[in-house]
Amino acid sequence: xxxxxxxxxxxxxxxxxxxxxxxxxxxxxxxxxxxxxxxxxxxxxxxxxxxxxxxxxxxxxxxxxxxxxxxxxxxxxxxxxxxxxxxxxxxxxxxxxxxxxxxxxxxxxxxxxxxxxxxxxxxxxxxxxxxxxxxxxxxxxxxxxxxxxxxxxxxxxxxxxxxxxxxxxxxxxxxxxxxxxxxxxxxxxxxx
Amino acid sequence: xxxxxxxxxxxxxxxxxxxxxxxxxxxxxxxxxxxxxxxxxxxxxxxxxxxxxxxxxxxxxxxxxxxxxxxxxxxxxxxxxxxxxxxxxxxxxxxxxxxxxxxxxxxxxxxxxxxxxxxxxxxxxxxxxxxxxxxxxxxxxxxxxxxxxxxxxxxxxxxxxxxxxxxxxxxxxxxxxxxxxxxxxxxxxxxx
DNA sequence: GACAAAGTGGACCGCTGGTCCATATATTAA
DNA sequence: TTAATATATGGACCAGCGGTCCACTTTGTC
Numbered sequence: 001x002x003x004x005x006x007x008x009x010x011x012x013x014x015x016x017x018x019x020x021x022x023x024x025x026x027x028x029x030x031x032x033x034x035x036x037x038x039x040x041x042x043x044x045x046x047x048x049x050x051x052x053x054x055x056x057x058x059x060x061x062x063x064x065x066x067x068x069x070x071x072x073x074x075x076x077x078x079x080x081x082x083x084x085x086x087x088x089x090x091x092x093x094x095x096x097x098x099x100x101x102x103x104x105x106x107x108x109x110x111x112x113x114x115x116x117x118x119x120x121x122x123x124x125x126x127x128x129x130x131x132x133x134x135x136x137x138x139x140x141x142x143x144x145x146x147x148x149x150x151x152x153x154x155x156x157x158x159x160x161x162x163x164x165x166x167x168x169x170x171x172x173x174x175x176x177x178x179x180x181x182x183x184x185x186x187x188x189x190x191x192x
Numbered sequence: 193x194x195x196x197x198x199x200x201x202x203x204x205x206x207x208x209x210x211x212x213x214x215x216x217x218x219x220x221x222x223x224x225x226x227x228x229x230x231x232x233x234x235x236x237x238x239x240x241x242x243x244x245x246x247x248x249x250x251x252x253x254x255x256x257x258x259x260x261x262x263x264x265x266x267x268x269x270x271x272x273x274x275x276x277x278x279x280x281x282x283x284x285x286x287x288x289x290x291x292x293x294x295x296x297x298x299x300x301x302x303x304x305x306x307x308x309x310x311x312x313x314x315x316x317x318x319x320x321x322x323x324x325x326x327x328x329x330x331x332x333x334x335x336x337x338x339x340x341x342x343x344x345x346x347x348x349x350x351x352x353x354x355x356x357x358x359x360x361x362x363x364x365x366x367x368x369x370x371x372x373x374x375x376x377x378x379x380x381x382x383x384x
Numbered sequence: 385g386a387c388a389a390a391g392t393g394g395a396c397c398g399c400t401g402g403t404c405c406a407t408a409t410a411t412t413a414a
Numbered sequence: 415t416t417a418a419t420a421t422a423t424g425g426a427c428c429a430g431c432g433g434t435c436c437a438c439t440t441t442g443t444c
Binding site for chain 1: 302305306309316317326340341347351356357358361369372376377379380381
């Protein structure tokens with residue numbers, strides 16, 4: 001049933017992803033157009049759309065690549081990130097990790113947000129990475145405090161990572177401050 | 193020094209603002225282009241840019257119009273919104289009011305965000321309304337708990353209003369849930 | 385080596401925010 | 415009322431965007 005991706009196609013997919021990465025490292029995200037990515041990858045614009053469907057799809061794929069390791073650690077790594085530790089501890093550990101990730105990929109996140117808003121393209125809830133993160137945070141909160149609105153609180157906590165004045169701080173190296181505040185929030189909430 | 197705005201200019205300014213309002217009420221925000229606003233107002237596109245400088249400027253003016261009443265109440269209205277009540281109470285009252293406002297103006301906020309991201313235009317910190325809100329929230333937190341990172345917490349709380357999965361809930365009539373969570377967060381934080 | 389399936393690239397489309405400036409209009413002073 | 419001046423106006427125009435399309439090339443299979 002499953003036909004494998006052709007060799008040249010796979011090569012181009014990689015070239016495109018690496019070119020996008022490179023451009024996002026050196027330019028403000030709204031200047032990294034699909035056309036520029038294609039040019040930098042030595043590929044036609046049509047190819048990029050063929051492979052990734054849309055600008056959002058391209059950005060999502062990049063995010064997925066980087067999120068995979070963290071997801072693995074959460075699912076089956078050692079505590080406190082992986083299973084085993086008490087939920088409050090796991091939650092703080094996860095938020096810390098997510099924060100590091102958001103800091104390192106601030107440009108990419110901004111570009112993804114930009115792409116999402118520009119067209120009538122989907123809610124954040126259609127991004128599988130966000131869904132996984134939200135599910136995880138949500139479950140940990142519910143485990144510690146079954147009486148609160150865990151899903152909504154998870155949105156608030158995760159929203160922080162995407163919010164503009166805060167992502168600016170992250171890029172400026174202030175992530176410890178943000179981590180401290182998030183930990184405060186979590187402790188304030190989870191203490192019955 | 194101050195030359196008053198010409199009568200026809202003032203009339204057009206109003207026409208443009210009202211037309212934008214109307215379009216935002218009935219269309220997804222990214223479809224409300226400056227050109228369509230101009231057409232609906234019976235005015236040339238150039239005029240809109242002349243009056244408001246940019247798409248962001250137009251949206252900002254609309255937000256300012258609506259935020260003015262709340263600002264007045266906060267500055268000199270009766271408690272708990274205005275001065276006089278204990279800070280935790282004022283804070284919850286303000287967040288409630290801001291939430292109502294964000295709910296009613298969800299389309300406008302989204303359009304403003306969209307405009308901000310599309311061009312290399314400014315941080316949220318350049319929006320005077322955000323600055324006022326942040327200053328207010330920040331001061332209340334600092335008053336109740338001088339030992340915490342009030343400015344950053346204020347960003348987290350206010351960020352909630354702009355965050356996508358949450359603003360979707362607001363539009364769906366779930367604002368009481370959001371209000372409850374915010375109140376929880378505030379109480380969890382401000383209780384030493 | 386032949387044939388079908390998959391991949392490719394760049395011209396093209398509709399649309400955007402923003403600029404420009406010759407022209408029209410309101411205001412003020414005479 | 416008129417003349418002079420500052421201001422406002424509108425729409426053609428621009429560069430750029432995300433996305434589509436399809437004649438053509440490349441790859442994998444038997």
